[in-house]
Every structure is written in C-alpha cells, then in structure tokens.
Amino acid sequence: MKQKLFKRIICLFMALCVCAAAVPSRAFASQLDKAQSNLDQKNQEIKNQQSQVNETKNQSSALQAEINSMERQIYSKNVELNRLNKEINKTKEEITEVLAQIEVKEAEIAEQNSALSARLRAMYKNGSGGLLTVLFGSSSMSSFMTNMDMVQRIYSADADMLAGMQAQYDELEGSRKRLQALKETLLTQQANAEAKRVQLETDIVGLSEKKREVDKSLAEQQDQLKQLKAEADALTATIRKLQGDKSYAGGTMLWPSAASRYISSPFGNRVLFGVKEFHTGIDIAAAAGTNILAANSGTVIKAGYNNSYGYMIMIDHGGGIVTLYAHSSKLLVSTGDVVARGQVIALIGSTGRSTGPHLHFEVRVNGAYQNPLNYVSR
Numbered sequence: 001m002k003q004k005l006f007k008r009i010i011c012l013f014m015a016l017c018v019c020a021a022a023v024p025s026r027a028f029a030s031q032l033d034k035a036q037s038n039l040d041q042k043n044q045e046i047k048n049q050q051s052q053v054n055e056t057k058n059q060s061s062a063l064q065a066e067i068n069s070m071e072r073q074i075y076s077k078n079v080e081l082n083r084l085n086k087e088i089n090k091t092k093e094e095i096t097e098v099l100a101q102i103e104v105k106e107a108e109i110a111e112q113n114s115a116l117s118a119r120l121r122a123m124y125k126n127g128s129g130g131l132l133t134v135l136f137g138s139s140s141m142s143s144f145m146t147n148m149d150m151v152q153r154i155y156s157a158d159a160d161m162l163a164g165m166q167a168q169y170d171e172l173e174g175s176r177k178r179l180q181a182l183k184e185t186l187l188t189q190q191a192n193a194e195a196k197r198v199q200l201e202t203d204i205v206g207l208s209e210k211k212r213e214v215d216k217s218l219a220e221q222q223d224q225l226k227q228l229k230a231e232a233d234a235l236t237a238t239i240r241k242l243q244g245d246k247s248y249a250g251g252t253m254l255w256p257s258a259a260s261r262y263i264s265s266p267f268g269n270r271v272l273f274g275v276k277e278f279h280t281g282i283d284i285a286a287a288a289g290t291n292i293l294a295a296n297s298g299t300v301i302k303a304g305y306n307n308s309y310g311y312m313i314m315i316d317h318g319g320g321i322v323t324l325y326a327h328s329s330k331l332l333v334s335t336g337d338v339v340a341r342g343q344v345i346a347l348i349g350s351t352g353r354s355t356g357p358h359l360h361f362e363v364r365v366n367g368a369y370q371n372p373l374n375y376v377s378r
C-alpha cells in the first residue's frame, strides 16, 4: 500500500517535472517569437527607410548636377561677357580713331576747297597777274595754247585732289557707320548675356535652397535609419540573449524536402514580377502535400500564418541559428514544440506570396539571412 502511494507520488512528481519543463519552453518560445516578429518588422522598416534614403540621395545628386551645370553656364557667360566687353572697348577706340581721321580729312578738304577757290578767284581776277590776263596777254596763238593747257592742268590737278579727298572722306564715314552698327550689335549681345547670367544666378539660388532642404530631410531620414538599425541591433541582442544558453544542435542540416531536390529559385538578388529584390532563402519546387522535414532538431518558435510566407514554421536550433519553412499547405507542429531532425513538420503548399507549390527555406544566424546551401547537404 505504502509502495503504491510512493509510486503515485513519483508519477505525479514526474508529470509535474514534464509540465515544469514544458511551461518555460513555451514561454521562451513565445518571447523569441515576439522578438523575432519585431525584428522582421524592424528589418522591413529599415528596408523601406533605406529606399527612401536612396531616393532622397538621388534627388540631392540630381540637384547638385543641375547646380554644377548652371555654374558651368555662368562661367561661360562670364567668359562671353569679358570677350564682349573687350570687343566693345576695341570698337569704341576704333570709332574714336576714325572720328579723329574724319576730322583731319574734313580740315584737309576745307583747306583744299579754299585753295581751289583762291586759285579760281585768281584765274578770273582782272589786271596783271590774273590767269586770264596771262591767257589773253599771250603774244601768239601758240603761246595762248600753251598757257591754256597750263591753266587746265592746274585746275584739273586741284579738282582731282579734291575728289580724292572726298573719296577718302566717304570711306572713313563708311567705316564709322560700320563700327557704330557693330557697337550696337555688341551692346545688344552684352545685354542678352547679362540678362541670361542674372537669370542663371537667380535660378542657382533657388536650386541651392531646394538642395539644402533635400539635404536636411536626407540627414533626418538617415538619423531615423540609424535609430531603426539600433533598434534592430537591440532586438538581435535580445534574441541572442534568449538563445544564449543554448548551443547549436550540431552537424550539417538535413535537406528539408522529402520529395524534391530541385531549386527553382536560388538565394540572393533576383528579379520577380519585374522588380529587383533580395531572395532571402532558396525555393525548392515540390509536389503539393509532400513532406517538409525539420533540417535539424530544435524548438518551434513560430508556427502560423504570414501574408508573405503563408503558413510557415520557424525552428530555433540554438547558437543563434534559426530555419524557416514557408508557403506550406498544412502545419503539423505548434509554437513551443520540440522537434527532432528529419521530423515531418508541415506539408508543401502554395500559400502566401507564391506562384506554385514549393518550399521557401531560410537559414538565419542571429537574425541575418544566410545562403542555406552553406548549411544543408543537398
């Protein structure tokens, strides 16, 4: 009787022990699950923040490129303005010079005119010394002809000289008009270049202001990103602490599909639905309903539904190593369960973000995605 009672006490004690062992395990698993979910969410936020930071960086660089281009345009406008100033000054000098030449020529013409008038007056002057007197005082026909010829020569030379001077004057006046027109053109070009430079300088002020604002929000976004990363690090530290006293289950992991060894999509960068993305695991295409195996022994820290992963399982193998099995049609274990290596934990399906029956298999070390092929034997 006493022995029977003792046996009962032992049994009860053992049952209590199992319960006692199971309760902390479930509590631990749910804590880990929560930390892991928070970390997943934080990683998503980091991803979004990072793309926002990249977008703002692109905006800032585009503005900088525009500012640089405007600075180059302002520089070339200044070069153009310098050239125009020089040309305008040169033209003004040339105009001054031509005006001086015109003045000289005018004086020469006036002088020549008065010389000619004086000679003409002399020619028609009566009395001794006048040319007519010389002509009509000729002693013979032959001396008259000689004198006539002489008078004509004098007059013709004077008239030729005057005509030559007039031609030179006309040429100078032509030059003056051309130079004046050139000066007007250059002044117009100068005004246009100056207006353009003023416009560019106004625009560059506006753009610089815009860039300062973009850079300010970039700095804020980067601070937020830093903050999110710090929070993710804290969550990773929490997860590590929760897992801390457990070391890795050991050994190379088992291939997680019983039916297929075909990888339909590898780990790493890929293009899906025309969008570049990072594939966080490997996809193993297999018939719907076939077995998904635990890659190693461990504790189920999550067994549930997720919009992307569909029905999914996460197993903690100790040492910070976690495996994830997604898109399942049916889950066969629950959060907190201790599973053995090779145990059937779920069935292949196409739930969540999936295009056909397959197993999306991930390996995470301290929350960071790893290439599963470095951990499993295929």
Ligand SMILES: [Zn+2]
Pocket (backbone or CB within 6 Å): 265, 279, 281, 282, 283, 359, 360, 361
């Ligand atoms: Zn996948």
